[in-house]
Amino acid sequence: MAKDEQTASSQNDPVTRGGKRRTVPLTMARGPFEYTPGNQENNVQLTSVADMLQWAQNWARSRSVWPLGYGLACCAIEMMAAAQSHYDLSRFGSEVFRSSPRQADLMIVAGTVSVKMGPRLRLLWEQMPEPKWVLSMGQCANSGGEFYDSYYTVQGVDTIVPVDVYVPGCPPRPEQLIEGLLKLREKILKKGLKIQGESEMDR
């Protein structure tokens, strides 16, 4: 059915009516409905025993990413909603919100970071043991968002801590947060390994 639609639209499309249009295969998932966890992770190339060990370590790390229970603003409510029964974050091994940074792997920066909060956020990040990751949730944490001209907000949390995954939205839906977590999982799994069809520069 999708094919029929495609041909129908290409006939009507003034650009492709000539029939000379290069189609680029869309490899990225267009949304959570197309995203099957694990599919993107299969193309890791393992060529040596060291690689296999690395893969095993990465696999173990990626399957239970424990976030730090650190809510800042509105996004924290969506983070809470993602952890509850309706969205059930525990399907992806991340439901254990640790209150202590010493036990956490992932910092979800959920909300606006003010100038007063910035140093505390940095301190919390420094207290987390390696390996650690940061997920920036919502536009305020990504880039300042709607408080772009405020005198008291940090314009993007990546000015304070290194960010691995950005989740857009104001606030992002819980599905978006889960999608971000799956992306992070993929990133963790591929760390230090050769990827099919990716050059050294891409890593």
Next chain:
Amino acid sequence: MATGAGENLHSDYASEAEGVKSQEMLLNMGPQHPSTHGVLRLVLTLEGETIVDCTPVIGYLHRGMEKIFENRTLMQGIRYTDNSDYLSPMLCEIAYVGAAEQLMGLEVPRRAQYIRLLVGEMQRIASHLVAVGTYLVDLGAFTPILWTFRDREGILSLFEALSGSRFTFNYQRVGGVLHDFPRGWLKECEAYLEKLEQNLQELDTLINGNEIFLARTQGVGFIDKDQAIAYGLTGPMARASGVSWDLRVHRPYMAYREVPVRIQVRQEGDCFARNMVRMQEITESIRLCREAIANMPPGAIAARVPIALRPQRGETYFAIENSRGEYGFYMISDGSEFPWRAKMRAPSFCNLQILPDLLRGHKMSDAVAIIGSTDIVLGCVDR
């Protein structure tokens, strides 16, 4: 409570240690703490396990919102109120547009007023559900939050169908609302309320008969009536102390002039009463929602307003009953599209100031129970 032997033991110990004071300890609670409901920081002075003094430190979520209002048109400012009290954004929007309408002398169509009442009461239910759920998590019970968030999802999906967003709606407009209901929305809403009522009874039997919950909340964090009035408490905090004050009843605005509200007051004044008032208000809000659906008038959903909203010079104060208390806007206009000043009267901020008085003399473990019962939202406190 204590047996005779225990009392004797205690008094012996006290007489032995008379005149000897243990060293006071300073304990920082927050800003990253699971039960400070956001980024509140409390500097607690402890003597042993008793709290001697407490200083709340706020400002970790200060976003300069009141300054931002001055640089946004009235229309653009509506969106920012969502972020102030992020557990009841719809009610914040109503306060903001209400102030603007009062300034412009606009009369809102009757249907829009009823829509505002309906979505406002549903927002109150959602907010109180979160308050009850997170309060029980603070006290160590994990099941209720799963139940209340499940019920809250129903409201959020209804709001999403209505406004397109889960909880930063941008739905209210000066002079009315943005959209009318989608087809079948009111029917779904009724079905949801039906289900919620059943779930609420279940929740009631789970929480309010629980002995551990009663032991941790009854008689803890007592506020008497005079104290509540002196501190300017509003909302469930005041009504749990016997202060019969609800803006929906005593200064009715919009559709509340036609739909009477049964005020929920309790006399105990402790943490348990505050939680109970919230649960009773959910039931009352369900009744109000049903009444609004039944009497939903036909007609326009918004008054005709010019594209550029330029209120005449002047100032006004408009307050509504938020889920936390009196949430008002003091707005000054200089005749331009931008409000010259828009000051928020945030209920969380005013309710927070009783915290040092409330915590003094309590044990450390009760602090969590008391903070949870005040139900503050730090976005509302810090603005």
